[in-house]
Amino acid sequence: MEYEVVVVGAGPAGSAAAQRLAEKGIKTALVERKFLPRHKTCAGAVSGKALPYLGEGFLHLTEDRLTGMVFRYRYRDQVGYRTDAPYAYTVTRDRFDHHLAVRAVQAGAELIEGQEVKCITREGGWFMVSTEKATLKARAVVGADGAGSLVARTFGLARKFLGVAVEALVPLEKVRDHEVYRETVFLDYGFIPKGYAWIFPKSDHLNVGLGTFSARSVPVKFLLEQYLDRCFPYLEQRDRKDLSWSGHPIPVYRGGRFSGDGVLVVGDAAGLLDPFFGEGIHFALESSLLAVGVIERYLEGGASLGEYDRRLDEKILRQFQVAHKVAWLFYHLTGAVHRHLVRKGRIIREFTALVTGKQSYHSFGRWLRHNILKEALSRVPDDDHFLRPGE
Numbered sequence: 295m296e297y298e299v300v301v302v303g304a305g306p307a308g309s310a311a312a313q314r315l316a317e318k319g320i321k322t323a324l325v326e327r328k329f330l331p332r333h334k335t336c337a338g339a340v341s342g343k344a345l346p347y348l349g350e351g352f353l354h355l356t357e358d359r360l361t362g363m364v365f366r367y368r369y370r371d372q373v374g375y376r377t378d379a380p381y382a383y384t385v386t387r388d389r390f391d392h393h394l395a396v397r398a399v400q401a402g403a404e405l406i407e408g409q410e411v412k413c414i415t416r417e418g419g420w421f422m423v424s425t426e427k428a429t430l431k432a433r434a435v436v437g438a439d440g441a442g443s444l445v446a447r448t449f450g451l452a453r454k455f456l457g458v459a460v461e462a463l464v465p466l467e468k469v470r471d472h473e474v475y476r477e478t479v480f481l482d483y484g485f486i487p488k489g490y491a492w493i494f495p496k497s498d499h500l501n502v503g504l505g506t507f508s509a510r511s512v513p514v515k516f517l518l519e520q521y522l523d524r525c526f527p528y529l530e531q532r533d534r535k536d537l538s539w540s541g542h543p544i545p546v547y548r549g550g551r552f553s554g555d556g557v558l559v560v561g562d563a564a565g566l567l568d569p570f571f572g573e574g575i576h577f578a579l580e581s582s583l584l585a586v587g588v589i590e591r592y593l594e595g596g597a598s599l600g601e602y603d604r605r606l607d608e609k610i611l612r613q614f615q616v617a618h619k620v621a622w623l624f625y626h627l628t629g630a631v632h633r634h635l636v637r638k639g640r641i642i643r644e645f646t647a648l649v650t651g652k653q654s655y656h657s658f659g660r661w662l663r664h665n666i667l668k669e670a671l672s673r674v675p676d677d678d679h680f681l682r683p684g685e
């Protein structure tokens with residue numbers, strides 16, 4: 295079977311890429327190792343800034359809209375806010391990813407499900423993409439195969455640091471005060487190194503989880519057990535045992551190219567996960583869109599795929615450089631940020647503007663640095679002689 299492009303992996307990155315390629319009349323295969331719909335470990339929060347990539351059908355898929363935020367530092371000092379308009383939506387990834395794959399098929403891509411790509415080689419001008427059942431020939435390959443990407447490993451693309459996140463799904467019928475969670479995300483920090491815990495509302499369950507970007511080994515399952523104890527102390531042992539648990543790496547880009555000759559990586563395969571709070575769906579969609587334009591020109595015999603690296607640098611990596619600094623500030627000064635910016639509500643407008651795409655990481659980072667510094671300086675006593683010139 296011959297294709298112009300084989301896309302490996304039908305998560306949001308792969309399906310979005312396959313859809314756009316097919317819409318341009320490019321013969322595309324979308325190969326997925328599982329059968330869809332399939333579970334994917336993910337809190338399923340889709341930020342407002344991802345909406346332009348998703349089209350009209352998306353809102354029918356949403357489980358809840360988010361207008362509330364509750365922040366807690368070390369399980370204490372709870373502060374809550376509500377925004378006028380939704381800043382994000384929640385989905386379940388089985389339905390969301392299936393919807394995106396169906397859109398790719400409707401656009402003309404061929405979906406090959408239940409086949410894992412085992413090996414990719416080059417013969418002449420062709421890539422030979424082999425699953426256990428077939429070998430597909432392609433002019434170009436898109437690696438959308440997630441954090442452990444075979445495509446990235448095979449072609450030496452996008453080195454990644456792997457953090458980890460775990461989740462448990464708590465049925466709403468087991469949650470006593472479940473109305474409290476409607477339209478609201480709970481974010482807890484101060485007890486997980488370089489990470490945080492969350493509760494996201496879905497129509498029939500809560501997604502309760504935590505993640506860490508720490509290089510040290512963190513007992514995430516144990517911490518999630520504790521978190522469940524704190525948040526739902528009334529859950530009986532029997533119900534706790536029945537919860538659906540899963541974990542997955544969270545990949546953060548650490549260097550290297552995103553494209554080679556005829557091959558490139560998108561989404562988690564490229565490590566395009568926000569290094570501050572771990573958002574990945576938006577960047578999976580955005581990177582796919584950037585990739586498609588470049589692949590089209592590559593197939594026409596013109597541009598090299600290197601243009602994709604330049605575009606990612608301009609549109610995403612520069613934002614991530616600042617996000618790394620924001621993460622450093624937040625995870626090193628968590629208590630101070632909570633006391634001075636979260637508790638006083640000053641961060642909410644800035645944070646929702648970031649999540650909805652109304653402001654960039656550059657301006658958010660500047661605001662955060664300025665306010666933390668201002669707060670620190672305001673604590674220096676007026677009669678402090680230490681820095682007075684001429685003394």
Ligand SMILES: Cc1cc2nc3c(=O)[nH]c(=O)nc-3n(C[C@H](O)[C@H](O)[C@H](O)COP(=O)(O)OP(=O)(O)OC[C@H]3O[C@@H](n4cnc5c(N)ncnc54)[C@H](O)[C@@H]3O)c2cc1C
Nearest residue numbers: 303305306307327336337338339411440459561562574575
């Ligand atoms: C616990 C947790 C919570 C998260 N919460 C959020 C959140 O709330 N919001 C958010 O934006 N992001 C969140 N993320 C990150 C988000 O899940 C990812 O960034 C996103 O799924 C990336 O999409 P993708 O298409 O690049 O990769 P994936 O969604 O991982 O899709 C990759 C696909 O490739 C397939 N595949 C892999 N290898 C092969 C192969 N060899 N052959 C064929 N198919 C293959 C896989 O089966 C999979 O379907 C979370 C992550 C975790 C772990």
